[in-house]
Amino acid sequence: MSDMMEIQTPLFEGQLICLASIDHDNDPEIESQWTHDSEFMRMLYTEPMRPLSPTQVKKKYEAIEKDLKESQNLFHFTIRARLDDRLLGFASLYWIEWTNGAGMLKLGIGNRTDRGHGFGSEALRMMLRYAFTEINLHRLGVTIPEYNPVAQHIFAKAGFVEEVRRRQAINRDGQRWDLIHVGILREEWLARLA
């Protein structure tokens, strides 16, 4: 890890994955399939789950690009396999408050068969590096539903600590669940690299 703070270290290239931009021609078809997986959608979003057609995904991408240009408080990447550039997922930094140096992170690996191979963990490491050394945030937050212990584990392993539990903020399958906020400070991230 000692080479982490060198200017030559690639920001967008890891061992297994790359961070890349959206491929407007080919990605919508693939992400549309992910949105039909209610498990994926419920783990990632608190909004009511609904599938999106490729055209709707395309519209979503256009809205993201517009937001990227206008709001100045969003960074959005696709996660692609290093080997063949295949779309694996996405990662974004959003709700960035420049004066406070605060931001939120969302990250998802779309296909069930692509999970558990370390793609998400590597993407998370790269997003942290990007957030703290390139756009110089002071802290990063993530919200995770109580019913997603896998995500809780992944973010804990990367150094995030639980900060808030919004009690019973989610209701799914007739049960109420907490919405957990985890966070990491820049200095905590730096201390882990040493």
Add this chain to the structure above:
Amino acid sequence: MNNELLTGDLVRLTAEDPQIIAETFSRWGRDSEYTRLLDNDPARLSSITKTKEWIKKVAEKEQILETFFLVRSLEGNPLIGFVGLFGIQWNYGDAWVGIGIGDRQYWGKGYGTDTMRVILRYAFTEMNLQRITLGVFEYNPRAIRSYEKAGFKVEGILRQYLHREGRYWDEIMMGILREEWMENEK
């Protein structure tokens, strides 16, 4: 049945025209202590015209105005603040509350707490929400006490969330559940 749903002991909630909201907000916004207690954006000045545009563009589009009220003191009827429910997630009955007493003559005298009691009653008995969330800053102990009096509990702390006056400050997250509110009302 309570047919004085929008009236508390000290205040009442009202709907006002954009011109009045814009004039009032523009005036209150000149008090930087108020705006720094209110939210995490940099303190900024906003003309009446610009505030009116904001109301038209943002507030109407995001349907903020449907659950947004101005607050008037029952004594003499002056405008003293605002309160609103935002980010309503109907599928779970979760919403955020935002509150500001813009006229500093009314700080520390129970007007904010009374306003919060009225909006909670509206949220739980008229809108039938399940829980209400809010964020408050470490340097605002008066607000924290007021929210506790209204029944909110601390649910956690977003560490070093704000950067002001050369140092970092925590944002404290608070919440109240419908059941807790009902229990308090007994």
